[in-house]
Amino acid sequence: MKKLVSLFVLLSLGFLGSAQTVKVLFDASKAETAGNADWVIDEDLNNMTWNPNATIGSGSEGNAQRYPTPAQSGITASTLETYWKGALSAWGVACAKQGYGVETLPYNGVISYGNTSNPQDLSNYSIYVICEPNILFTAAQKTAIIQFVQNGGGLFLVADHANSDRNNDGKDSPQILNDLFKNNGIQFNPFGFLFDSVSVSPLSSNIPNLPNDSLLHGPMGDVTQVMWASGNTISLDPSANATIKGIVYNNGSAFGNSNVLVAYCRYGKGKVVAIGDSSPADDGTGDTGDNLYNGWTTDANGNHGRLIMNGTIWLATKDSVGTPPPPLIDLSMDSILAPISLQRGLNQVRIKLKNLSNRPIDSLQVFYSLNQSTKDSANLSGLNIAPGNSYTYTFSNSISILTGGNYTLKTWVKTPFDPFTTNDTLRKDFSIEYKKSIHIDSILEPITLQKGSNSLSASLTNTGEVSLQEIAITYALLGKTKIQESFSGLDLLPNTNSILSAASTLQIDSAGSYTLCVFASKLNQDSIGFSSDTLCKNYVVTSTGLSKEFGSLFTIFPNPLVGSNLIIDVKQERLIRIELSELSGKTIHQLSGNFESPYLLELPTLSAGVYLLKISTPKGEFYARLLK
Known part of the structure; x- marks a missing residue:
């Protein structure tokens, strides 16, 4: 019996001697005990609040100290996780059973690398555990963490679900860790993964067949299942880091670069492990003011403890495999x-x-x-x-x-x-800003202004760069009547035109000279930067009204047009100008001179459609629609 005991002691001393160089630092400086969280290995006091930073003496949140108590030297193979008080005490005790030294970086600790005046400088540790941080890392802290991994450190990262902001500073753990990856001053996304802003709760056995994987089949046993309780997923980017590997996936997902639950990689001389939920690390004991749950041994049939410790041991194991750190930008x-x-x-x-x-x-x-x-x-x-x-x-x-x-x-x-x-x-x-503008091509109606009711219509073209859905049209007789019309649901594309007819009519009660102006503008609040347009046209109304007085004096034949010859007859008048245009306002034929009426006009070949004919005489102008 004595020989067996001696042999056991020798073996234990040999194991501990090889492991005593491994020191694990658990971060508690980033509000890890804020709200309903207690992500520390041990806390002797509960006398602080996080809002968003630490305030001592005004609350009941856990205030973790550097060294856990009782001393870890008292831990044996049979020591329970309740030896220390904290939701991560099971993790800490398991590390101590491996012979690793464990410490906490307290709320006022300094995150640095290469600072010999800082007793808790990261260069003094083998593994740095960050479990659900709730405060952004400063630029100097982010640089220190990346350099720690570059030079051989092991980084264990634990995130939680989207909107898990426990200290009310507007940032949750996925955002904070992604900021570390994206804005560290050394390399964008050096580890080749980002946490997704989601919340998932799978019980997943979706694990690839990797018989030699150190995390799935490590010293603590095989991992066959995980259970997330409002956690997140991870997206991989092998182009940023070719060593990144996903080893547990959400249910129904292919073994690719998305919907990853657990991943790890190498960077420089160091290693990184990442999991997307803090629940697996929770041992269910700690701050009595928090609702804690046993995810370490109860959830997923005890797989979580094996997974996390396999990952921790892998981080602690030094080997010759690594990727060289990127050189500084020259x-x-x-x-x-x-x-x-x-x-x-x-x-x-x-x-x-x-x-x-x-x-x-x-x-x-x-x-x-x-x-x-x-x-x-x-x-x-x-x-x-x-x-x-x-x-x-x-x-x-x-x-x-x-x-x-x-x-x-x-x-x-x-x-x-x-x-x-x-x-x-x-x-x-x-x-x-996109150019938004409208152009009034022509006033189509009234062709001639007359006493009584006059229809109103205009041809407009979208001369901007975006589709116009709504336009306001105002018809105004200067100094007299104003009619406003709204047109919506147009979907008038750039460089296309549309004929808009007003629902209202313009009433003329007396003879005289009139100027009708059409103003096009934007309807809604998007009118800022919109180029409007105005077009005016002069009319003369006689005492009896143009349509009645000249209706029998002005004739065009044939209408609709057959062939290319058109007879224009303005009785007892000479013609001084003839102009034919499309409804868009584009002139397609014009003739000036001093012609006797009736006049035979030879027109170019016309396509089927409606055209506007304008006849100028010494008495005035006459308009007519010509059909083809």
């Missing part, structure tokens, strides 16, 4: 100097580059594209850009803008002849 796309604002017509593109390296840069390639279509590029050499100096370049081809819309200008630089420099990209977004 040639920066510093700024887009022109255009400052995008205008219709030609726009010059001018950029400013800066050499951030410690050596001169002689040659490079520059490019720009507009809305993902490459417009110009140039190979430049003999530049000799000294370290720290800038270089300005104007592209020979300008941007030609014909219409309004949203535009994205992208500029980038390559250094194909210098393997030591890297590429940089800069984007700038512009918006040009």
Whole structure:
């Protein structure tokens, strides 16, 4: 018995000796105990609030300290997770059973990398666990986290469902972690995945057959199932990181790049594990003021504890496999100097580059594209850009803008002849308001103004760049009557015309000279930037009314037209001008002179339709519709 005990102690000491170099840091500085959450391994005090940042002494939320108590040296193989108080205490105790040292980064802890004055600098730890953060990381903190992984650290990320904002600062854990990936100052999406803004609750056994996978079949056992309780999914981007791998998927999903529940990757010399729900890490004990649930051992038949610890052990295991960290950007796309604002017509593109390296840069390639279509590029050499100096370049081809819309200008630089420099990209977004305008081609009715009721109609063309749905038309006799009409549901496309007839009529009660003006404008609130149009026409009404006095004096024959000859008869009058036009206002035939009436007019070949004939005499003008 004594020999067996001695052998057990020796084996245990040998195991712990190899594992004691592994230290795991659990973050508690990003409101992990806010609201109904308690994502810490141990908390001795419950005396704080998060609104949105930490306030001590005014609340009952968990205030996790650096070292868990009792001391982890008292943990044995049979120690229960209730040894510590926190929803992640099972995780912490399981790490201690592996011989790992565990600590908490408290609410006032500093996230840094390479800061020797910070006792909890990330360089002092093997694994950094971030479980459902609720405060954005600062620029310096994001850089530190990426550098930690680049240089061999293990990062375990746990997100929760969309709108899981527990400290009311407008950001939830998927948004906060995605911001870490997108805006870290080193590389966009370095790990090759983003958390989706969704909420899902599957009990899923949708797991690919990967018999040698370290997380699915690791030291803690096989993983066959997971259970999400309002969690999210993960989208993979192998083009950003070729090592990213999904190992658990939502029910019914193919083993591709979407609907992933658990994923991991390598980056630089380090590794990253990501899961889309915090519930699997919850051991059901902790802050008594929170509603906690046992997802560690109860949900999914105990698979969660195996999954998380397999992932933790994989992160702690050092191996020679890794992807080199990306080099720092040596040639920066510093700024887009022109255009400052995008205008219709030609726009010059001018950029400013800066050499951030410690050596001169002689040659490079520059490019720009507009809305993902490459417009110009140039190979430049003999530049000799000294370290720290800038270089300005104007592209020979300008941007030609014909219409309004949203535009994205992208500029980038390559250094194909210098393997030591890297590429940089800069984007700038512009918006040009669409041109909205209408043109009144002609006033079709009244052809002649007469006493009594007169119909009103006009031909209009959409001269803008977007479809017009609603137009307001105002008919006004200057100094007299005004008639307003609204037309909706038009769907009048650009460069097309329409004839709009008013429902109302214009009443003329007395003889005289009149000027009728038609004004077209936009109906709704989208009238800002809309170009309206006005067209006026003069009329003379005699005491008996034109239609009655001249109706028997003005004749055209045949009407409808047969062939190409038309007889025009204005009795006792000479003709000085004849003009035939389409209803759009386009003149197709005109003749001036001094002709006796009746006059035989030879017309060009006409298409079937309605035309407007205008006859000018010394007495005035006469109008008639001609059918073909």
